[in-house]
Amino acid sequence: MNITISQPSPQNSQAAKVILADLPEWFGIPESTQAYVDAAGDELCLLAEAEETAIGFISLIETETAFEIDCTGVLKSYQGQGVGSAMLEKLKSYARQHAKTYLLVKTLSAVHPSSSYAQTRAFYEKVGFRPARYLEIWGSQLPCLEMVLTL
Template identity: 40%
Template sequence: MIKISKLINNDEKQTITNSILRELPEWFGIEEAIVEYVNGVKNTDYYVAYDSNTAIGFISIKSNNSYTSEIYVIGVKKEYHNGGIGKMLLETSQQVLINSKGKFLMVKTLGESHPDKHYKNTRRFYNKLGFYPLEEIKEIWGEENPCLIMVKSLSDGYNC
């Protein structure tokens, strides 16, 4: 049975992030990016999916302002892909954001103008879960790695 837990310990966050990202070279093949993510998760809300006592996936959520949070990084072990783990992690973190009156959740991923098939599946995953493309820009990761910003509303109505 899969269990999702919030993790506070920074050393554990970093260990899990490092371990899982290194198992996903199709998405995380740049060493500098892995190191940046491993260091960056310390300052985020962090949820782990466990199968028994084994960490099989995680999501790291960064607050950008009082209205908008961002999926800083998410990873699920390959053997658990397409099993609903990413969706469970996202739904758990979204519920916390909704409860704290968050309005939007965004994510940066490799843009549609890049032919990478793995990121095509990543964009499909986000779209299936309610994210929509906002803008593709090349100033963040460079010309060769266009960044697509996707966004999702966390509220159903407009509250003044």
């Protein structure tokens, strides 16, 4: 597996499109999914590849003190094999090199009954993120939890 940092490019959008299409449990709202795909082309991304095929990505929003994970996904056939953890380790190192203090991510809170998002929260906690605050940015049906990892 090879993990690279990719500047904004159509390649990022294409990788996001293929990967998110494989994850309808997380990305089942077509308009939102398309927005993530489009944004990936305009953002810095980490791309994980195996045999020259994109198997995972993380798109990022940069602030003065942090990188915020805008979207992330790993093909189902590669989940549970350390791809997400390896991408997060690469991101931590890259963030430190760029004098960032935090990594941030927003996900559905535990108030939402989704077992898929329970897995997401467990993954982020496993790699060091902690719950920071609840936000009402996606409407009452999609309660948001912002998580933070201090570098």
